[in-house]
Amino acid sequence: MTGRNLLESDPAPQHHPTFNPEHFLLNYISTRGGESLNLAQIITRGTANDGGLFVPQQWPTVNARQLAELTGGGYADIAGRVLKLFGADSLPIDDITDVVARAMQSFPEPVGPPVEQITDGLWTLELMHGPTLAFKDFALAPLAEIIATLLGHQNRQATVLCATSGDTGAATVSAFANRENLRAVVLFPEGGVSDFQRRQMTTIGADNVLALSVRGDFDACQHMVKALYQTEAANIHGYTAVNSINMVRILLQTAYYFRTSGLINSKSGKPVNFIVPTGNFGNIYAAYIAKQLGAPINQLIVTSNDNDVLPRLFESSIMQCNTTVKTISPSMDIQVSSNFERLLWHIKNNNGAAVEAAQQSLESNNKYVLSEAEMSSLKENFSAMRCTESDANSAMQYMQNTHNKLICPHTATAVHAYLQLQADSTAETVVVETAHPAKFSAAVESATGIKPEVPAHASRLMQSDEIFQTVEANIDSVQTSIDGFFARG
Ligand SMILES: *Cc1c(COP(=O)(O)O)cnc(C)c1O
Secondary structure, X not given: OOOOEHHHHOOOOOOOOOOOOOOOXXXXXXXOOOOEEOHHHHOOOOOOOOOOOEEEOOOOOOOHHHHHHHOOOOHHHHHHHHHHHOOHHHOOOOOHHHHHXXXXXXXXXXXXXXXXXXXXXXEEEEOOOXXXXXXXXXXXXXXXXXXXXXXXXXXXXXXEEEEOOOHHHHHHHHHHOOOOOEEEEEEEEOOOOOHHHHHHHHOOOOOOEEEEEEEOOHHHXXXXXXHHHOOOHHHHHOEEEOOOOOHHHHHHHHHHHHHHHHHHHHXXXXXXXXXXXXXXXXXXXXXXXXXXXXXXXXXXXXXXXXXXXXXXXXXXXXXXXXOOOOOOOHHHOOOOOOOHHHHHHHHOOOOHHHHHHHHHHHHHHOOEEOOHHHHHHHHHHEEEEEOOHHHHHHHHHHHHHHHOOOOOHHHHHHHHHHHXXXXXXXXXXXXXXXXXXXXXXXXXXXXXXXXXXXXXXXXXXXXXXXXXXXEEOOHHHHHHHHHHHHHOO
8 A cells, every 4th residue: 555544643532422413303304395204213214205315404503613523533433423413312322423333343444444645635535444345334334233223222123125236235234144133135136246246245144134136137126125115024024224325324424524524634724525436326425415514525526437327417417317338337337326316405405396396307208407507506516527448447557557556446437537637736635445446356457467355354255155045036036035034033
């Protein structure tokens, strides 16, 4: 590794018992105007009843002292403060920070993800050292701990259902394996995930995990998970949603944007740009929340692979999904960027009916158009850039040859954007590393000639036996498999 790891100068984690954000409890409303609920009520919910996503009814106000506490300290402390700001007091949990800290024990760097300076003005945020080597761990490990704690208090059982194109399934299996009151069922597309990703889901050897290889694509998996929620079994088994639109997952991710911008700002005195490899728009939306609350953040830069639905929106004002194409960065092979609906709600001035109309139009005509005012509101905080397969290969080569650092093909889309951008002397720029290169070793080796080393804590995978069931892409086949799994006790 090159550069200086700021972790060495990280202050020891501190508790701030006085962190006392709200006199009232923040509520969440649907982006389409329906339901208003508290955090405890939405923590295991997918979409709202009207099909919308839950968003905070307003941004919590943060004073200068609180902002200092949000941008300093370890990951668990900051995550605890973020959750409190956003209504965690509605949860029957004494100390949410302790629960997050417990989850972080499974990380090689429990204090938080490493922030490294690569060269003048360029930094990386290494989100890929968690148990399953992708940033999803930062949300799913603490979320699993919180849900397990809640179920323990209530003496209840639940079953987590997850459709995955790889990384979310791996993080879910790791986070929920061997938990007493919980079972996890993951559905992945047969042949649609890397060997490494599949093994992360199939070699865990935990009684409470069922891995299903589905003879269909990711959309089929996602469709069946949605259908399973509508079945009678949903109540009996207590199906729970921890998918990528879960608001608590996003809030947990907000913590590393506060921490990283705070660390860099305290060294440089400058605000920070984040370049984020984007699929479902969850990770970059977390950065946007940190910015709204006052973190020293300047621009947010979305990057995409050939599935460039968001860069096209920025260029044309038109949201329109094409057919998904397979790339070397499969976790970004997405055309329906679900969490963008949350941003749409902000740029349409919290108008649920207008969001509903746009989403309806996207569903029936595969299209909505943003007005000039909406586009300028979008561009106040965001820009977007695409990265072709050959751009990504060049970016991996550049990082290896110039900075002696192997990066994954998702991260490569962000490095490509950095190389395209004009040098910005008024801000520091952070490339967000979303996965470990070892997870995508074929693509990395083909670009750089170097086979990335698998970190010791993840190397067990390649030896253990795989356990999974193969099912047809229909609900009966999946249901039969799940019933058999539950009957086993
Ligand atoms: C999930 C994922 C992304 C996309 O993140 P979103 O929050 O869906 O935008 C990017 N890179 C990797 C490696 C991922 O696993």
